[in-house]
Each structure stands twice: as C-alpha cells, then as structure tokens.
Amino acid sequence: MERGHIFNPSYVLVTTPSLLFDMTVKPLEGMAEDSVLFVNSPKEVSIEQLKKIRVIYGDLTGLALKYVGKDILSAAMGAVACKLSGLISLQSTLGAVEEELAELGLETDIIEKNVQLAKECYLSTESVGLRGLNHKPLHKVVEVRYLGEKGIPDLLSVGNTALRKTGSWRVFKPIVDKNLCTACSICYIYCPEACISLDERGYPVINYDHCKGCLVCTTECPRNAIRVERETAWS
Amino acid sequence: MSIIKYKTLKDVPKEEFLVPGTPLCAGCGALQVMRLFHKALGGDVVWVNAAGCVTLMATFPYTPLKSSWFYIAMPSAPAGAQGIRDALDILIKKGKLDPTENLKVVVVTGDGAASDIGLQATSGAIHRGLDFFYLCVDNEAYGNTGFQASSSSPMGSGTATTKPTHLYPAGNVLPKKDLFEIWRSHRPPYVATISPSHVIDMLRKVEKSLSFKGPKLFLALSPCPTGWGAETSESVKLAKLAVETGIWPLKEAVYGEVTHTYIPSKRKPVEDYLKVQRRFAHLFKPVKNESIIAEIQKQVDEYWSKVEH
Amino acid sequence: MSKECDKSGEGDGMVLKMLTGSQAVAWAARLARVDYIPAYPITPQTEIIEILSEWVRKGEMDAMFVQMESEHSLLTAAGTAAATGARVFTATSSQGLLYGFEMLYNIAGWRAPLVLVNVARALAAPITLEPDHNDVLAARDSGFLQFHTENVQEALDLVLLAYRVAEDHRVLLPAIVNIDGFHLSYTRESVDLPEQSAVDEFLPEYKPVNPIRASAPVAKGTPVLIPPLYSFFKYQMHMASRNALNVFMDAAKEFERLFSRTYAPVEEYMLDDADTVIVMSNSFTSIGKQAVNAMREEGHKVGLLKIRLFRPFPTDDIIKSLRGKRCVVVIDQNISVGKGGITCPEIAEALYHLEDRPKVILPVIAGLGGKSISLEEFKHAVRVANRLASLRAGPDGPLLLFREDEAVLVESLLKLASGGQ
Numbered sequence: 001m002e003r004g005h006i007f008n009p010s011y012v013l014v015t016t017p018s019l020l021f022d023m024t025v026k027p028l029e030g031m032a033e034d035s036v037l038f039v040n041s042p043k044e045v046s047i048e049q050l051k052k053i054r055v056i057y058g059d060l061t062g063l064a065l066k067y068v069g070k071d072i073l074s075a076a077m078g079a080v081a082c083k084l085s086g087l088i089s090l091q092s093t094l095g096a097v098e099e100e101l102a103e104l105g106l107e108t109d110i111i112e113k114n115v116q117l118a119k120e121c122y123l124s125t126e127s128v129g130l131r132g133l134n135h136k137p138l139h140k141v142v143e144v145r146y147l148g149e150k151g152i153p154d155l156l157s158v159g160n161t162a163l164r165k166t167g168s169w170r171v172f173k174p175i176v177d178k179n180l181c182t183a184c185s186i187c188y189i190y191c192p193e194a195c196i197s198l199d200e201r202g203y204p205v206i207n208y209d210h211c212k213g214c215l216v217c218t219t220e221c222p223r224n225a226i227r228v229e230r231e232t233a234w235s
Numbered sequence: 236m237s238i239i240k241y242k243t244l245k246d247v248p249k250e251e252f253l254v255p256g257t258p259l260c261a262g263c264g265a266l267q268v269m270r271l272f273h274k275a276l277g278g279d280v281v282w283v284n285a286a287g288c289v290t291l292m293a294t295f296p297y298t299p300l301k302s303s304w305f306y307i308a309m310p311s312a313p314a315g316a317q318g319i320r321d322a323l324d325i326l327i328k329k330g331k332l333d334p335t336e337n338l339k340v341v342v343v344t345g346d347g348a349a350s351d352i353g354l355q356a357t358s359g360a361i362h363r364g365l366d367f368f369y370l371c372v373d374n375e376a377y378g379n380t381g382f383q384a385s386s387s388s389p390m391g392s393g394t395a396t397t398k399p400t401h402l403y404p405a406g407n408v409l410p411k412k413d414l415f416e417i418w419r420s421h422r423p424p425y426v427a428t429i430s431p432s433h434v435i436d437m438l439r440k441v442e443k444s445l446s447f448k449g450p451k452l453f454l455a456l457s458p459c460p461t462g463w464g465a466e467t468s469e470s471v472k473l474a475k476l477a478v479e480t481g482i483w484p485l486k487e488a489v490y491g492e493v494t495h496t497y498i499p500s501k502r503k504p505v506e507d508y509l510k511v512q513r514r515f516a517h518l519f520k521p522v523k524n525e526s527i528i529a530e531i532q533k534q535v536d537e538y539w540s541k542v543e544h
Numbered sequence: 545m546s547k548e549c550d551k552s553g554e555g556d557g558m559v560l561k562m563l564t565g566s567q568a569v570a571w572a573a574r575l576a577r578v579d580y581i582p583a584y585p586i587t588p589q590t591e592i593i594e595i596l597s598e599w600v601r602k603g604e605m606d607a608m609f610v611q612m613e614s615e616h617s618l619l620t621a622a623g624t625a626a627a628t629g630a631r632v633f634t635a636t637s638s639q640g641l642l643y644g645f646e647m648l649y650n651i652a653g654w655r656a657p658l659v660l661v662n663v664a665r666a667l668a669a670p671i672t673l674e675p676d677h678n679d680v681l682a683a684r685d686s687g688f689l690q691f692h693t694e695n696v697q698e699a700l701d702l703v704l705l706a707y708r709v710a711e712d713h714r715v716l717l718p719a720i721v722n723i724d725g726f727h728l729s730y731t732r733e734s735v736d737l738p739e740q741s742a743v744d745e746f747l748p749e750y751k752p753v754n755p756i757r758a759s760a761p762v763a764k765g766t767p768v769l770i771p772p773l774y775s776f777f778k779y780q781m782h783m784a785s786r787n788a789l790n791v792f793m794d795a796a797k798e799f800e801r802l803f804s805r806t807y808a809p810v811e812e813y814m815l816d817d818a819d820t821v822i823v824m825s826n827s828f829t830s831i832g833k834q835a836v837n838a839m840r841e842e843g844h845k846v847g848l849l850k851i852r853l854f855r856p857f858p859t860d861d862i863i864k865s866l867r868g869k870r871c872v873v874v875i876d877q878n879i880s881v882g883k884g885g886i887t888c889p890e891i892a893e894a895l896y897h898l899e900d901r902p903k904v905i906l907p908v909i910a911g912l913g914g915k916s917i918s919l920e921e922f923k924h925a926v927r928v929a930n931r932l933a934s935l936r937a938g939p940d941g942p943l944l945l946f947r948e949d950e951a952v953l954v955e956s957l958l959k960l961a962s963g964g965q
Contacts, residue, residue, distance in 0.1 A: 024770055105398065144776060144779055144780075144783075146780065146783040146784070146787070147780060148713060148714065148784075149713060149716070149753045149754075151776070151777065151780035151783075151784075152655045152716070152753060152754070152777075152780070153295055153653070153764075153765075153766065153768055153777045154753070154754040154762050154763070154764055155293065155295060155296060155297075155298050155304075155762065155763035155764075155766055156754065156760075156761075156762055157296070157298075158298055158300055158301050158302070158303075158304075158761040158762070158763060159254045159298065159299065159300065159301040160254075160296070160297055160298065161254055161255065161256030161257050161258075161297045161298065161299040162254045162255060162256045162299075163256065163297065164256040164258075164297060165256070166255065166256050166257070166258075169261060184244070185244055185245065185247070186244060189244055189247050189271070189434055190267065190431075190434075190471050191267075192262060192263050192264070192266045192267035192270065192470070193255045193257065193266065193270075194251045194253055194254065194255055194270055195255050198249070207255060209255075210255030210256050211255075212261035212262075212467075213261060213467075214261035214262035214460075214467035214468060214470070215262075215466075215467060215468035216262055216267075216467070216468050216470055216471055218468060219468040219469060219471065219472055220471050220472075278758075279758040281756050283624070290767060291767065293763045293766045293767075294766055294767045294768075294769055295766045295767065295768045295769075295770070295773065298763040298766065300761070300763065301761060302761055303756050303757075303761045303762050303763065303764075304762075304763040304764070304766070305624060305627070305756065305763075305764045305765050306764070306765035306766055306767065307620060307624065307650070307765060308620065308646055308647060308650055310616055311616050311617050311620040311647070313617075314612060314616070314617030314618075314620035314621045314624075315620050315621065315623075315624040316624075317582070317610065317612070317617070317620075317621045317624075318580075318582065318620065318621035318622060318623065318624030318625035318626075318627075318628065319624045319625065319627075319628045319756055321580055321582075321608050321610055321621065321625055321630070322579070322580055322624070322625035322626075322628035322629060322630035322632075322756075323628060323756075324608065325579045325580055325607065325608040325630055326579065326628075326629055326630060329579065329606060331579075331629075331749075332629070332757075335758060335759070336757045336758045336759055337758060338756065338757075338758050355613060355614060355617075356613065356614070356616070356617045356620075358613065359612060359613030359614070359617055362613075363610065
C-alpha cells in the first residue's frame with residue numbers, strides 16, 4: 001500500500017517532456033531499471049538519463065486534439081495508466097472516465113468524446129504490469145544544520161523564472177510572417193508573458209523557450225501576420 | 236502635469252520588469268495587466284500581495300519579477316503595504332536609510348481579496364491616506380481555488396459555487412459589488428478602472444496617478460480563459476468586448492470627481508460579450524434565457540443613461 | 545503621570561518610579577528607541593498605546609504611531625515594517641491576539657523580529673476582562689518567543705531583553721512579552737527606570753536581514769510548495785528558537801552587568817530543600833510565593849518554580865530544578881478543554897526520562913478568568929499531590945481549585961439568571 005509520494009514506481013507518466021528534468025518535480029526519482037516511463041510526446045526524447053529505463057512515447061496531445069478538440073489530457077493519461085498496470089479492464093477504465101466527467105457536470109457529447117479518446121489510448125498502449133516492486137531506493141536519514149540567515153525563505157535571485165522553460169506547455173506555435181508584418185508592435189504589447197521582444201527594426205521576435213502558446217498575438221495581429229502550427233519540438 | 240507621455244502604442248515603455256516562465260495560465264489577463272502596469276510604474280517597486288492567482292507567480296525558489304515582492308495573507312495586503320511604507324518613511328526620516336532606497340509600494344490582489352476578505356483592510360489604508368497603489372486584478376471569482384463566486388462575480392454568471400440549475404437558472408443571482416464606488420466613497424486622490432485591451436488609457440492613468448500622494452487605486456478587468464471558459468487567445472478580445480458593450484466602463488475619479496475616459500460611440504449588445512464565454516453558456520443553451528440577458532442589458536443601459544447626458 | 549520616589553541609600557543615579565505595568569512596557573519601548581508602533585485598542589491594553597501615542601505626538605519619542613483598523617492589520621503592518629528594517633513595538637490582548645492569529649505564524653515565518661506585549665485576558669465566550677493565559681498560550685506554536693512576567697519591573701526589563709534576543713542574527717524571531725491584565729497592567733509598583741545611555745549600550749541597532757530596498761530586490765513570503773523545503777524552513781525556525789536559550793543567557797549576563805538585575809529562563813523560590821514544588825508563571829506567581837511562605841511556616845517543605853521563558857521551552861532548567869523532588873504541582877491558569885492545563889504535559893515530558901523523576905506531577909487548573917487563588921487552595925493542591933505520592937497513585941485528571949464561598953456565589957447568581965427558579 002502506497003499513499004502520496006511513491007518511492008519506487010513501477011511506471012511513471014509524464015504529461016510533457018520538459019517536466020522530466022525539472023528540479024522541483026523530479027519524476028524519475030526512485031525508478032528501477034526495469035520500470036517504465038511513459039512520456040506524452042510526438043517524438044523520442046534523447047536524454048542520457050533515460051537510457052537505463054524503458055521509455056514509451058505516445059502523442060496523447062495529438063489524440064486529444066483529434067477526439068476532444070482540445071489538449072485536455074486527463075482521460076487519456078488515466079487510460080494509459082490503467083492499461084500499463086495490467087490490473088484494470090477497459091470496461092472499468094471507460095466507466096470511470098464517464099462517471100468522473102459526469103460529476104464535473106460536462107455535457108454528454110463531451111463525455112462521449114473523452115470516452116472515445118480513453119478507449120483509443122487504452123487500446124494503443126501495451127500492458128507492462130507492476131515492475132520494480134523489489135526495488136528499494138537507498139535513503140539515508142541526515143541531520144539538518146542550522147543555516148542562520150541563509151535558512152530564511154527569502155528569494156534574492158529575482159527574475160529567475162526564465163529558468164523554467166514554459167515553452168513546453170505550447171500545443172500550437174505562433175509564427176510571424178515577416179512579409180506580412182508591419183512592425184506595429186501590437187503582439188509585443190499584448191503578450192501576457194513578455195515572450196515577444198522587438199528587434200532593432202521593430203519586428204517581433206518570439207521567445208519559444210517560454211511562449212506558452214496562448215495565441216493572443218495571433219488573435220490581435222491586425223494583419224493576420226502570425227500563423228499557427230501544431231507544436232512538435234520542445235525546447 | 237503632463238499626461239501626454241503615452242500617445243500611441245509606440246510609446247509603451249520597452250523595459251520589462253516581469254520575465255517569462257511564470258506558472259500562471261496561458262493567456263492570463265491578470266499577468267498581462269501587471270506587465271503593462273509595471274511598465275508605466277517604472278522601477279523601484281515592491282509588490283504586496285494577498286492570496287490569489289498571482290500569488291503563484293512567485294513560488295520558492297522562483298520569481299518572475301525583477302522588483303521586490305511580499306506575499307502577506309489574504310485579508311491584509313493593504314496593511315502589509317502600510318508597514319512597508321511607514322517603515323521606509325520613518326527610517327528615511329530618522330536618517331537610518333538613504334532616500335535612494337525608497338520604493339513605490341503597490342498592492343496587487345484579486346477581486347476576492349479586494350471585495351470580500353480584504354475590504355476592511357483596504358478601507359483602513361485608504362482612510363489613513365496611505366501613499367500606495369492598489370491594483371485589483373478582477374477576474375470576477377476566486378480563480379485560484381477553482382473559480383468559486385466572489386462578491387465581484389456578475390449576476391448571471393456560472394461559477395463553481397453558483398452553478399446554474401433548474402432552481403437557479405441565472406447561475407449567480409447576486410449583483411457584482413461596485414468596488415469603484417466603495418473606493419471612491421473614501422475620496423482618495425485617484426481611482427480608476429482599466430482594461431488590458433485599452434493600453435494607452437491604462438498607461439495614461441498610471442502616469443497621472445504618479446503625481447498624487449496618497450491612495451491610488453486601480454480596478455483592472457482581468458479576463459480568465461480558464462474560469463470564464465474561453466480560448467486563451469481571446470483574452471484581449473474579451474476585455475475589448477467588455478468595454479465596447481459598456482459592461483466595463485473606463486473611468487477615473489480624482490478626489491471623488493468621476494470622468495469617463497472612454498465612452499463607446501455605439502455600445503455593442505451585451506449578448507456579444509456573454510455568448511462567447513462558457514460561464515454564461517446557460518443563458519443561451521439549451522434555450523435562450525431572454526429575460527436574464529435583458530436584465531443584464533438593462534443594467535448596462537441604465538448605467539450609461541446617467542453618464543451620457 | 546508617574547510618581548518619583550527616593551530610594552535612600554542609593555547614590556548611583558538610579559531613578560525609582562511608581563509605574564503601572566502598562567507604563568512600564570511603554571517606557572521600555574521608548575528606551576528601546578522603537579521606530580514604529582502600529583496599534584489598535586482593546587481592554588486592558590489601551591493605556592500602553594495611549595501613552596505611546598501621546599509621547600509621539602508631543603515629540604518626546606522619535607517614532608511613528610499608526611492606529612490600524614484591526615489587530616489583524618496591526619500585526620500585518622508590524623511584521624512587514626520589521627521586515628523592512630524598522631524596530632517595531634506593539635501590544636494587544638485576548639480576542640485581539642486571536643483576531644490577528646494567522647499573522648503570528650506569518651511574522652515568525654518571515655523571521656521578522658519585533659516585540660508584542662500581550663496583556664493577558666481570558667477568552668470569550670463567555671466574554672470577560674480579567675486574565676488567564678489561554679490567549680498567550682494559544683500563540684505557543686507560532687514561532688514567537690514567549691516571555692512571561694510576574695511584576696512591573698520584570699515587564700519593563702523583559703521587553704528590553706526580548707528585543708536583544710529577537711533581533712540577534714542567531715535567532716531572528718519575534719517575541720511576545722506577557723503581562724497579566726489588571727494585575728500588572730493597571731497596578732502600580734516601584735520600578736527602577738533604566739538610564740537611556742545604559743539601554744543604548746545594551747541594545748545595538750537592529751540590523752534587518754534582506755530588508756525591502758530599492759537597490760536589492762527580494763521576494764518575501766512566497767509559497768513553499770515543495771514539502772521537504774517547507775519542512776526545512778520550519779525546522780530552521782525551531783533551531784533558531786532553541787538558539788534563543790543561549791542568546792538569552794548571554795543577554796541576561798550583559799543585562800545584569802548594566803542594570804544589576806538577574807534573569808534566568810526560570811526562577812527558583814525556596815527550592816533547595818523542597819520536596820513539593822509548585823510550578824507557575826506570570827503575576828499570580830507572587831501569591832504562589834506567599835502561599836509557599838505560609839506553608840513553610842507550618843513546616844512543609846514547599847518551593848516554587850516560576851517559568852519565565854516559555855518559548856523556547858527551558859527543558860534543561862526545568863530538569864535541574866525539579867529532578868529528585870517528590871511532588872510537582874503544575875498550576876495552569878488556562879485550560880485546554882477536554883484535556884486540562886497546557887503547560888503540565890510539557891513539564892511532564894521534560895521529566896519523563898529521568899530515573900529520579902518526581903513521584904507525582906499533579907495537573908491543576910486555577911485562576912481562570914482572573915479567579916483568585918487563596919492560601920487554602922494552594923494547600924489543598926499540595927495535600928492532594930502528597931497523598932497521591934503516598935498511595936503511589938497518579939491523578940485521574942486535572943484538579944480544579946474552586947472554593948465553597950465561590951460555589952455559593954455561583955449558585956446564587958445562577959438562581960438570579962434563571963429568574964429565581
């Protein structure tokens with residue numbers, strides 16, 4: 001029986017690759033060599049640390065867009081988890097999706113779309129069962145030292161959220177067409193995240209490391225000079 | 236006093252005080268307001284925050300702000316501002332602090348803290364003539380906790396605690412509290428409403444307020460794609476519609492004297508604004524609730540009938 | 545306002561004044577040269593803020609006095625001002641302390657040192673005015689240091705000591721100095737008012753850590769959503785509070801050098817040969833000492849231990865004073881409804897692992913809402929404890945000290961309230 005923090009996960013599901021190496025999330029912690037990592041990503045992520053464990057990729061965002069029309073992943077991720085475990089039947093999985101979404105008060109057609117999404121996710125995932133159960137991560141109890149002034153929760157490194165690459169949130173990518181752009185600066189002004197800067201001639205430059213893909217810029221551009229593409233890369 | 240610093244969008248200051256990478260939702264209207272508001276305020280700012288969505292902007296060990304930030308507690312951000320302002324003043328007066336270390340003290344809260352739990356502290360701070368800015372980013376509900384109704388939620392809106400049912404077809408039956416008038420009744424030097432869609436109007440108001448000593452209070456419409464049920468890309472458009480339908484009047488009050496800074500020449504029907512948001516979807520589906528929509532329109536018309544003549 | 549009187553035979557410029565507890569702590573704030581006093585009136589704290597506001601308005605004190613609109617705002621402003629670098633003094637009581645309660649934890653978590661005088665008053669409902677310690681002890685777990693005072697001199701001195709300890713960079717925690725409402729706040733006693741120059745020598749200028757400054761942006765009070773990090777910061781507070789024990793001892797030594805008065809975390813009264821020890825705190829300790837005198841005259845080996853520093857809890861001092869004693873009678877002037885007194889379990893825990901721990905630790909509830917405690921009540925508690933010790937038995941719950949004359953009074957008042965039925 002585990003509750004809350006899972007110390008030795010049989011499998012880990014990650015909704016976006018950028019979370020894999022986030023210092024504050026650490027989803028890979030405690031994974032055994034034979035445990036399984038599922039990453040929602042249209043393509044493989046080649047990172048050294050992932051070589052020891054088995055990684056499965058699936059483009060759940062793509063499927064969610066196909067079935068629901070939005071990048072809402074809960075039913076899809078849930079279905080993948082159920083299938084990976086090898087413990088939960090398709091029927092129970094879809095029943096749970098239906099029941100929980102009905103509790104949220106969603107309309108019948110939206111629930112049905114999510115059920116279809118969950119079904120495809122379930123059927124397209126292989127069952128791996130519970131692995132790594134004997135893996136016991138090595139933990140050691142240490143003494144915490146008194147750090148005096150350094151142990152006060154004040155943040156001195158101001159403006160450091162730039163370290164968090166929120167670009168991975170992006171499902172659609174805004175792309176400026178230099179031929180149509182008149183350098184009016186409207187996209188720059190309305191970007192909620194300060195992700196658009198202006199070059200020396202006044203043309204917008206999008207910071208894709210951090211652009212969350214809200215597409216306010218696309219909507220507000222008076223020249224329709226910002227087109228949209230489904231995001232495939234992540235930064 | 237010159238307020239012609241901002242004439243066109245080219246005059247928007249280029250310096251950024253907020254860096255990207257915040258954990259706030261994509262398309263967040265509050266973040267957009269804060270970014271532009273900060274540009275007009277300039278540097279040397281300490282933001283004083285009450286619990287709300289923007290609290291999550293700075294979570295240890297990250298902050299997007301290049302300026303200072305102090306998260307206080309939900310009910311008392313204005314009192315937190317009082318302590319900082321007073322401490323800076325007395326330390327400078329006593330010669331213990333170099334005046335170049337002075338800062339502008341700016342409260343930022345959501346509408347729940349502003350209209351409900353923090354109203355007492357706000358009233359106290361305004362009454363004492365505290366020299367501070369107050370920016371309320373109004374997304375018309377308790378967004379951070381999952382969009383429950385606040386006293387700033389408009390009549391007819393659906394929230395997590397005012398779900399439309401057959402017994403309550405309007406969703407929220409209570410009117411939106413008029414925070415502008417509550418603030419104005421204290422006769423502070425400056426009160427204004429702003430919208431992220433009307434940037435020059437916003438920047439001019441901030442610029443104008445900078446010349447006053449005392450409370451300078453801003454109520455900013457802050458579209459919330461998550462809670463309002465709209466595409467993230469529609470934030471600015473919704474703000475614009477709120478202004479053009481007359482639902483969100485742009486105005487200011489200097490020592491209590493009200494001036495409307497923008498009067499829509501021909502107001503769009505409120506329906507244009509309501510029908511594009513999921514929080515009002517029950518007014519249109521499964522059957523259109525003409526009477527509630529008409530009531531909302533009537534309230535807007537009545538408001539402007541007093542303004543326009 | 546205060547009557548000066550001569551202290552004959554003393555030629556060292558010492559000034560003795562007849563001061564109320566309220567006046568004494570106001571003087572302490574003045575002598576500490578505080579910068580900022582946010583205030584909000586509540587009985588029985590009002591005299592303190594009336595005096596301070598008058599001194600500021602007359603220009604006798606170079607500080608800013610601001611009347612807030614609630615204790616919640618008062619504590620908020622106090623905390624942010626301290627975090628900005630001002631030396632802050634404030635005072636409240638009872639319901640006011642509870643109204644601002646969440647801010648106590650915040651101020652402590654910000655590691656913003658300041659001094660808050662709590663003028664103890666029992667809590668509603670039923671609403672009342674006289675003291676017990678349910679208000680100040682409610683703040684027990686907040687991270688504030690807690691100093692409990694018995695008399696007016698101690699009230700003044702401990703405010704000065706509290707600043708010195710709280711602002712020390714090994715500590716950086718706020719402090720509460722408790723004075724009992726009416727019994728200290730409105731009671732005049734002879735007080736040795738320290739010289740300003742000596743206080744200046746005792747109290748160095750407050751040096752804030754990461755204060756709000758234009759040249760050095762800082763984010764304070766940010767959410768800590770990562771459980772190990774939260775755990776870490778919280779435990780840092782605990783270690784800072786434990787450090788305050790040694791910092792207090794050092795400060796007390798310096799205080800003794802400058803002012804010739806000695807303060808330890810606890811005070812022993814006729815303890816050396818005592819077999820039964822009454823444990824108490826705050827102003828009622830004085831009548832406890834009188835009771836000890838009376839019982840001594842009757843040949844009983846009774847002593848008293850006064851807890852002065854309640855947070856950090858002076859475990860070692862308590863062990864030193866109580867180990868090997870036959871009976872300990874812990875008089876709690878508070879009640880944790882459904883359990884008993886608040887301090888008794890803390891005393892018991894401190895003694896549990898000793899082989900020579902007392903045979904009986906008797907939990908006693910007395911003095912709630914300012915109820916008097918007579919000599920007979922003290923004697924009764926001591927008798928009960930010793931009887932249990934002889935029987936090798938433990939108490940089956942807290943002992944409430946309540947007299948027959950009081951029971952008669954209660955009965956007659958209940959009759960009046962019920963329309964004479």
